[in-house]
Structures are given as structure tokens and as C-alpha cells.
Amino acid sequence: MPNAFTPQAAGDLNYLKSLNRSTILATVRRHPGLSRADIATHTGLTKATVGGVVQVLLARGWLREGELHARGGGRPGRALYLDGSRHFMLGTEVGVKGLRLVACNLQGDVLAQQQSEQAPTSPEATAARLAGMLTDLCRSPDLQSRTCLGLGVALPGPVKPDAPVLRLAPNLGWVDVEFLDLLRQQSLEIAGSWLLDNEANAAAFGEFYFFDGTPPESIAYLCASSGIGCGVVSGDNFPFISRGAQGLFGEIGHTVLQPGGAPCHCGNRGCAETLVSGWKLREQLDVAADASLSEALARRGDEPRVKASLAQAGEALGWLLLNLHHTLNPAMLILGGSLTRLGEPLIAPALAYFEAHQNGLLRQPLSIPVKVIGDSTFTAARGAAAEVMARAAVEL
Ligand SMILES: [Zn+2]
Numbered sequence: 001m002p003n004a005f006t007p008q009a010a011g012d013l014n015y016l017k018s019l020n021r022s023t024i025l026a027t028v029r030r031h032p033g034l035s036r037a038d039i040a041t042h043t044g045l046t047k048a049t050v051g052g053v054v055q056v057l058l059a060r061g062w063l064r065e066g067e068l069h070a071r072g073g074g075r076p077g078r079a080l081y082l083d084g085s086r087h088f089m090l091g092t093e094v095g096v097k098g099l100r101l102v103a104c105n106l107q108g109d110v111l112a113q114q115q116s117e118q119a120p121t122s123p124e125a126t127a128a129r130l131a132g133m134l135t136d137l138c139r140s141p142d143l144q145s146r147t148c149l150g151l152g153v154a155l156p157g158p159v160k161p162d163a164p165v166l167r168l169a170p171n172l173g174w175v176d177v178e179f180l181d182l183l184r185q186q187s188l189e190i191a192g193s194w195l196l197d198n199e200a201n202a203a204a205f206g207e208f209y210f211f212d213g214t215p216p217e218s219i220a221y222l223c224a225s226s227g228i229g230c231g232v233v234s235g236d237n238f239p240f241i242s243r244g245a246q247g248l249f250g251e252i253g254h255t256v257l258q259p260g261g262a263p264c265h266c267g268n269r270g271c272a273e274t275l276v277s278g279w280k281l282r283e284q285l286d287v288a289a290d291a292s293l294s295e296a297l298a299r300r301g302d303e304p305r306v307k308a309s310l311a312q313a314g315e316a317l318g319w320l321l322l323n324l325h326h327t328l329n330p331a332m333l334i335l336g337g338s339l340t341r342l343g344e345p346l347i348a349p350a351l352a353y354f355e356a357h358q359n360g361l362l363r364q365p366l367s368i369p370v371k372v373i374g375d376s377t378f379t380a381a382r383g384a385a386a387e388v389m390a391r392a393a394v395e396l
Helices: 013-030 036-043 047-059 123-138 179-184 199-209 278-285 293-299 304-327 338-342 344-357 379-395
Strands: 063-068 078-082 087-094 099-104 110-116 147-155 166-169 174-177 193-198 218-224 228-234 332-336 370-372
Touching: 013 036, 013 047, 013 078, 013 379, 036 047, 036 078, 047 063, 087 123, 087 199, 087 379, 099 123, 099 379, 110 123, 123 147, 123 179, 147 179, 147 199, 147 379, 179 193, 193 199, 193 379, 199 218, 199 228, 199 332, 199 379, 218 304, 218 338, 278 293, 278 304, 278 338, 293 338, 304 332, 304 344, 332 344, 338 344, 344 370
Parallel strands: 087 147, 147 193, 218 332, 332 370
Antiparallel strands: 063 078, 087 099, 099 110, 166 174, 218 228
């Protein structure tokens, strides 16, 4: 499926340049302080190619030079670093329960953030509210001397793979929403590329793109919130989000685990979300839609009904981890989303199930790591900002 990172034609020179640029940026991000010669050694690119790309990146303020490398012989090289002081990317998440916004620098550091726990209503009203919050965020003192590279918006549902259109957000009741157009009608003064993606895709992308060190071969980010979604990213220096023909890749919350089971918000029965999701737990345990699920259940942690529901939901989450492992086999699984705030009563049975079953097929004691993000409030928004940076690097 073509996207911003797909070559236009075989041998496309711009594609080759953007590939080299992304490779060099990824190398400097993972190994800060390398010289041009070190980068050439690391990447296999010629010194001339590295020199040319680095010159452009320095001129545009994406890289900065640091100390001189001490060397035994020959000309010493300057250390190179990502320049975190000149640009920022905006990332936002429209979640089922609220809005989150961040501004990040090229190193993925959050410079400013904002959130609102007021649930979205209509797409139009939400776009107006988000625009107001973006305007506020852009007034942050730390952003005033920087250039904006663009805006990424993450939404809780599948997005068309070839156009910025949200197909469906079952837990918001939104269908075929061109959300960026609604935002443009708000006369926002935000420069650069604007893009739209599914929130789990955005989160997965951010965790891969801003990975501390060399990222694994692939990452699957399982987002357990009001709904359940998953994003998968692979591709080393040129990270790629798997999307599927209709943008449904990773919609694991609507895989059927119990044929003929309870009705789901999508219209089918027995989906994973009917066994583990924020909305199902609220329904089962009588938690009001506007109350915090984690706070409500923390107060009721000793109730046998709460314990049993969380244990059952946790095991279902473990089934999903195992199904992801066997269908996509990512090198790392990341579990995020607001349900991780429910802590051990939900997470322990999920991890225990996965741990007990993940080696069944190959019968080898090799483990795929599962990283649990305890607070993923801004993970998808930061990921949307990462997508903006990756696109800006291509378009530079
Ligand atoms: Zn469903």
C-alpha cells in the first residue's frame, strides 16, 4: 500500500535521498556523538554521501556539531547530534475519554503538553475544542523560537490506508470523518505537514521511532483502553506501519474470541472487546461513563466481583498477546493504554497466560519481551508527533 515512505518509481532519486537521510538520522539518534566517518562505517554509505546529507541536515537545523573526536591519525571528525533546539512537532490524540496534546523536539522530548478529560462529542465540536487547545499549546514559551514541522492527529479507529479519513470509531459513533478538514476550518496557524492515523499505529510508531537504542526488528503495541487496538511497526531506519487493504490491520479488539457471545459496539458478537475493554469493565462493574475506571476500581479492589472480572479480563488480554505472537510474531510486544493503570489484578493474569503459552509452538525457551507502559497518557500523541518528524525527514 503506497504511503509517504513509498518510492514513486524504481530508481526514484528523491526516494534514495530520503532513504539515506532517514538512515543517517536514525544512526545519529541511536548513537549520538558519531562523526561523519563513523556514520559511514555504521551505515555502509560512502563518506561522500554521508558528508552531503549531513551538510543539508546541519543547514536545516536538524543536526548540530559537537566536540572534536580525538584520533590517533588523520583528520579528527566532529561529533554529530540531533539538534533538539530548533524545531518541534505537534502530536494529538482524540481518545474515547479525552484529548491529549504534546509538542516534541527531534529527540522525542516532550516540550509542552496538555490534556482534557472531557470526552469527545461530535467530530465538529471536537475539532473546535482541539483547535483551541492547540492554539494554547503553541503559546508555550519553549516553542516560540522554534519552527513547527507539522501536526499529527491520532484517532480511536481504523483510518483509510491511502487517505486521511477515519473509517469508524465504534466507541465514539463516528463514521467516515475527514477530521483534518474539520481542523483546517478552524483557521489554525500550524505550519508543516498534517497527518491522521489510528492511535495504536501512532503509539507503535513513536515507540519504535524514538526507541532508546537500537529498536527490535518489529514492535506490536497493544493498546488496551476503552477499546482494544494494535499497531505494528517494523523497518529499521525507515519504519513502516502495517495497515492492510482497508486500514483494519491490528484491529484485534474485534477479532472474535467467543462466537455468538455478547454484542460488541461494532455490531458483531463475541469480539475480544466483549471480554476485555474499558467499556465492558464499566458495564460489568457499574462504573459510570464519566468516572475514572482505575480510581473507581482501586477503591473497590477487595470486592470479589471486581477481582473476578479483572482476572477474567486479564486472561483474555493474555489470549490477545498470544494471538499477536502467533499471527504477527513481533520481536517486542508493548502493552499500553489506560487499562494498564488497573495494575497487577489485570496485568498479572495477562502476562502469566502469555508466559505459560508463548513457547508452546516452537518448544524453544526463547522469550519475546513484553514491555508494560504504566502511564501511556501521551504515548499516542507523542507517536503522532514522531510520524510528523518521519514525514518531514522524507520531504526535507
Ligand atoms: Zn467488535
